[in-house]
Amino acid sequence: MKYRFPGQLLAAALILVTSLAQAAPELLFSTTPEWVEILEPVESKRPSQGSVRVHLSNSQLRHRGKEQQYYFQIVVEPLNQQGVSEIAELNFSFYPAFQRLQVHDISVQRNGEHLDRLQKDGFKLFQSEQELSNKLYSEQWNALYILEDIRPGDIISYAYTIEGSNPIFARSDFGRLYLSWPQAVDRRFVKISSDKKLNYRFNKREYSVQQSHLQDNHTYTIDLRDVAGVPMESEYPYWHDPLNYFQYSSYDNWGQVNDWAQNLYQIDRTLPESLKNKLDNWRAQLGLEAAVSKAIQYVQEDIRYFGIELGINSHQPRTPQETLEKRYGDCKDKALLLTSMLAHLGIQSYPALVSSSRGRDIGKDIPSPETFNHVINLIELNNREYWVDATASGQGIDIENKGFFDYELALPITKQTNALKAVNPSSESVANLSARIEEQYDINAAENLAELRVNSRFSHRKAEQVRQFFLSADTEQIKNSYTNFIAGYYPGVNTSPEITYNDSLQENQLVVSEHYQIGDFAQISSARKIFSLYGSALVPYLSKPQHPIRQSPLTLTHPVDIQQSARVNIQGELLWQEELGTTTIDNSWFNFTRSAKLENSALQVVYNFKSKVDHVEPQEVPEYLAEFNKLDRALQYKFWAKGEASSKRNKSQEMKNLIKSLIRK
Numbered sequence: 001m002k003y004r005f006p007g008q009l010l011a012a013a014l015i016l017v018t019s020l021a022q023a024a025p026e027l028l029f030s031t032t033p034e035w036v037e038i039l040e041p042v043e044s045k046r047p048s049q050g051s052v053r054v055h056l057s058n059s060q061l062r063h064r065g066k067e068q069q070y071y072f073q074i075v076v077e078p079l080n081q082q083g084v085s086e087i088a089e090l091n092f093s094f095y096p097a098f099q100r101l102q103v104h105d106i107s108v109q110r111n112g113e114h115l116d117r118l119q120k121d122g123f124k125l126f127q128s129e130q131e132l133s134n135k136l137y138s139e140q141w142n143a144l145y146i147l148e149d150i151r152p153g154d155i156i157s158y159a160y161t162i163e164g165s166n167p168i169f170a171r172s173d174f175g176r177l178y179l180s181w182p183q184a185v186d187r188r189f190v191k192i193s194s195d196k197k198l199n200y201r202f203n204k205r206e207y208s209v210q211q212s213h214l215q216d217n218h219t220y221t222i223d224l225r226d227v228a229g230v231p232m233e234s235e236y237p238y239w240h241d242p243l244n245y246f247q248y249s250s251y252d253n254w255g256q257v258n259d260w261a262q263n264l265y266q267i268d269r270t271l272p273e274s275l276k277n278k279l280d281n282w283r284a285q286l287g288l289e290a291a292v293s294k295a296i297q298y299v300q301e302d303i304r305y306f307g308i309e310l311g312i313n314s315h316q317p318r319t320p321q322e323t324l325e326k327r328y329g330d331c332k333d334k335a336l337l338l339t340s341m342l343a344h345l346g347i348q349s350y351p352a353l354v355s356s357s358r359g360r361d362i363g364k365d366i367p368s369p370e371t372f373n374h375v376i377n378l379i380e381l382n383n384r385e386y387w388v389d390a391t392a393s394g395q396g397i398d399i400e401n402k403g404f405f406d407y408e409l410a411l412p413i414t415k416q417t418n419a420l421k422a423v424n425p426s427s428e429s430v431a432n433l434s435a436r437i438e439e440q441y442d443i444n445a446a447e448n449l450a451e452l453r454v455n456s457r458f459s460h461r462k463a464e465q466v467r468q469f470f471l472s473a474d475t476e477q478i479k480n481s482y483t484n485f486i487a488g489y490y491p492g493v494n495t496s497p498e499i500t501y502n503d504s505l506q507e508n509q510l511v512v513s514e515h516y517q518i519g520d521f522a523q524i525s526s527a528r529k530i531f532s533l534y535g536s537a538l539v540p541y542l543s544k545p546q547h548p549i550r551q552s553p554l555t556l557t558h559p560v561d562i563q564q565s566a567r568v569n570i571q572g573e574l575l576w577q578e579e580l581g582t583t584t585i586d587n588s589w590f591n592f593t594r595s596a597k598l599e600n601s602a603l604q605v606v607y608n609f610k611s612k613v614d615h616v617e618p619q620e621v622p623e624y625l626a627e628f629n630k631l632d633r634a635l636q637y638k639f640w641a642k643g644e645a646s647s648k649r650n651k652s653q654e655m656k657n658l659i660k661s662l663i664r665k
Helices: 081-087 130-134 254-264 273-286 288-302 320-326 331-344 359-364 460-472 475-487 618-634 648-664
Strands: 052-064 067-078 089-094 100-110 113-116 123-127 141-146 155-163 174-178 185-194 199-202 210-214 217-227 245-249 348-354 374-381 384-388 409-412 433-444 449-459 498-504 509-519 523-525 528-534 560-571 573-577 581-586 590-599 602-611 636-642
Touching: 052 081, 052 174, 067 081, 089 100, 089 155, 100 141, 254 409, 273 288, 273 331, 288 331, 288 374, 320 331, 331 348, 331 374, 359 409, 374 409, 433 460, 449 460, 460 475, 460 498, 460 509, 475 498, 475 509, 528 560, 573 590, 581 618, 590 618
Parallel strands: 052 185, 433 560
Antiparallel strands: 052 067, 067 155, 089 141, 100 113, 100 155, 123 141, 174 245, 185 217, 199 245, 210 217, 348 374, 348 409, 374 384, 433 449, 449 509, 498 509, 523 528, 528 636, 560 602, 573 636, 581 590, 590 602
């Protein structure tokens, strides 16, 4: 997760959406609005620490119907040169199609003297399309102001107001304001006024909210002192936000949000005759179920994903006709097109609002449109439910075998919807990251050389991930990627491997075959060649925390079902190997087994790993780490081999030497 310094809180404080296209906006300057309550920083006994001290963070909002005004003020002090670097560039983001940016103050206090630093010609206006990497265009603008001659100990203050809200919303009175950041804050002030009564909640710690009601004005005030900074740990689940925020909304239930969403989708869903004929032919030739799968594949593969989310198109889809003509669309465009195509086949389908960034966490939300940032499809077929993401690609053909994206909760846009609905896979297999890897090692112990053949079968979600890699990379990139992975375990691998793959789109399975020549295969220890096998296929799915003492849960990859087997044929003599039989590690987070046996003078080691949950609670991380370390040790399996048979006497002496060596280690 990314966080922003309080001076750049616009994006983090409010969920602002996209705009109508227009030319470079005009930057406005004014005094502080009359409706804003004037505040001063407070004295704090908290010692100054770190690079920056935040004396005041002041957010005040005013909602009247569709109109919104957001006032923000920050008073901050750099404590050292690092702090100067962090705060000396001010960046104001807004959507000029429906918003106006008014700057009120940029000033510095130095040695008790007030210095006005607001120069109207000091701003640089530019478009910032940060979402283009995700194939979205929304025309956000930034106003950049670079403060000059800033020194440690200066008290910097600036304030601005953003007026206006996206006209697609029936009303503007919803949002969230962060109350904590990685930096401590001497005073955090929030004041929200609305012409409607608001519902609210806190993400973490609850605080007192002062409420007042006068005629048609409802006011909610939070005034906090000495707000502690929040340690920003890594490796926590995407649905977990470690920072505390205040969420508010005038919506009373999800049914009201659904009513708003339904109005957006009441548009012309007519399909062109050519597409209707195509759908009819699919049904006649393939049957209904296969025709449904073909329709999904058509929207996923033939209509490219790209969104121009300007104004009402931030939330309202384009007509299927327009999407077909352009041959591209964003999530809502593709979802509506698919719904319309399936309706022609007589299949009930609905666009469904989800959060791709928060998952299950939206179940705690107060209902409002800001909860959602993505649209998928709920399809009812043969008395079963299928959740399909029309923006996905490389998913194969059959709806039964498409990998499942776990958005966890959704709001289907139907007349009956009045609550969030659980997003469940049609079967367990389509949700798993599943792989079956078979390795064969042919080892020449005398020459310390090995030939390695790997056959990997990937299914459903994992097949789709691997397929995307093979579709996007050229031959050399593929060889380089695979060789470097093997080199992490066997540095002597030849850099010219054979890599081929066979793809089955109908079953959504992909098989990759690898062939390597490896020199210096064994490690030389006390004049003995100690060979090692590794459960390397499991490693990408295992999580070892960088910070075992933590406040946030530790994320785990889930659901994972991996089997890796290694068969070792030795040209020479196997003198010793680690314990045969089965090693089992079973706990609340995963089940792992390693089985080793000798079969027809060949050594066979099989690793199995299944995840159980997607996270570890903070207080359980030390226990999880102990289990992880046991698994990590079990992933390496060692054995000793010689190129020529030795006499029983020499063999016995060498075994004694090996045992002594192992004891010393």
